[in-house]
Amino acid sequence: xxxxxxxxxxxxxxxxxxxxxxxxxxxxxxxxxxxxxxxxxxxxxxxxxxxxxxxxxxxxxxxxxxxxxxxxxxxxxxxxxxxxxxxxxxxxxxxxxxxxxxxxxxxxxxxxxxxxxxxxxxxxxxxxxxxxxxxxxxxxxxxxxxxxxxxxxxxxxxxxxxxxxxxxxxxxxxxxxxxxxxxxxxxxxxxxxxxxxxxxxxxxxxxxxxxxxxxxxxxxxxxxxxxxxxxxxxxxxxxxxxxxxxxxxxxxxxxxxxxxxxxxxxxxxxxxxxxxxxxxxxxxxxxxxxxxxxxxxxxxxxxxxxxxxxxxxxxxxx
Numbered sequence: 372x373x374x375x376x377x378x379x380x381x382x383x384x385x386x387x388x389x390x391x392x393x394x395x396x397x398x399x400x401x402x403x404x405x406x407x408x409x410x411x412x413x414x415x416x417x418x419x420x421x422x423x424x425x426x427x428x429x430x431x432x433x434x435x436x437x438x439x440x441x442x443x444x445x446x447x448x449x450x451x452x453x454x455x456x457x458x459x460x461x462x463x464x465x466x467x468x469x470x471x472x473x474x475x476x477x478x479x480x481x482x483x484x485x486x487x488x489x490x491x492x493x494x495x496x497x498x499x500x501x502x503x504x505x506x507x508x509x510x511x512x513x514x515x516x517x518x519x520x521x522x523x524x525x526x527x528x529x530x531x532x533x534x535x536x537x538x539x540x541x542x543x544x545x546x547x548x549x550x551x552x553x554x555x556x557x558x559x560x561x562x563x564x565x566x567x568x569x570x571x572x573x574x575x576x577x578x579x580x581x582x583x584x585x586x587x588x589x590x591x592x593x594x595x596x597x598x599x600x601x602x603x604x605x606x607x608x609x610x611x612x613x614x615x616x617x618x619x620x621x622x623x624x625x626x627x628x629x630x631x632x633x634x635x636x637x638x639x640x641x642x643x644x645x646x647x648x649x650x651x652x653x654x655x656x657x658x659x660x661x662x663x664x665x666x667x668x669x670x671x672x673x674x675x676x677x678x679x680x681x682x683x684x685x686x687x688x689x
Contacts, residue, residue, distance in 0.1 A: 466522030
């Protein structure tokens, strides 16, 4: 057997082994558990509603309002226009808004933030880059619309309009990457992007909220995060708890929570902690997760594949 033939055969064996491993991992994680670990602070995931609006076909991100009770915000993945949708916890439509100066090329996540003056904002991450060919990415910040009863009749065909969004363009300090997670630290207003990687741990990047500056800002690399899954860096969504002490991340099948050490003076110490699995229930394609306004529950939705997408609640026991 020639050296060339041996090399080709070896490459085939390696590729086949990797394919089998990934197929096995996908098969293993295709049906996530519905019961938490015995020592988990969370109860079992519960479907509390289904998304009713036919306009929401791919709930790629979700954020619980920090100013209005029983309000969740979501958006579609790429292919939609610059719409944000409000729904209650049962999934009922509360309104559709278009952001006039924004564009949805590949929106991947949404975060809610309340400033010290009590004003609430939505942050939308234009951060998807499946082919890793986009050098610049965008975070939009828009004042959160106030929900009124008459808003529920709005739709993509007849939307309401938000105020103009503030625009923050950014680049990575190392190389162009795909990401599906945008979070806002409730204490510092720093923006965190967690990348989506197949070949290793996910990267964590911090961005100062310098909205409106002319040139793109450079994100700062602060950590890498590895979750107990295969792949270990395929992060598809996340949120920071309202008190700034916990982070919930998710991949397609389950969630992972990190706890800030007691007495830690720097929030970035949270990335050094071991992620604890949190079961989020059955999601056809899980890319959206958020803490409730009081931090005592986690909400998750799914990109719809067959039938209405669920609204899932996971309550905290302690």
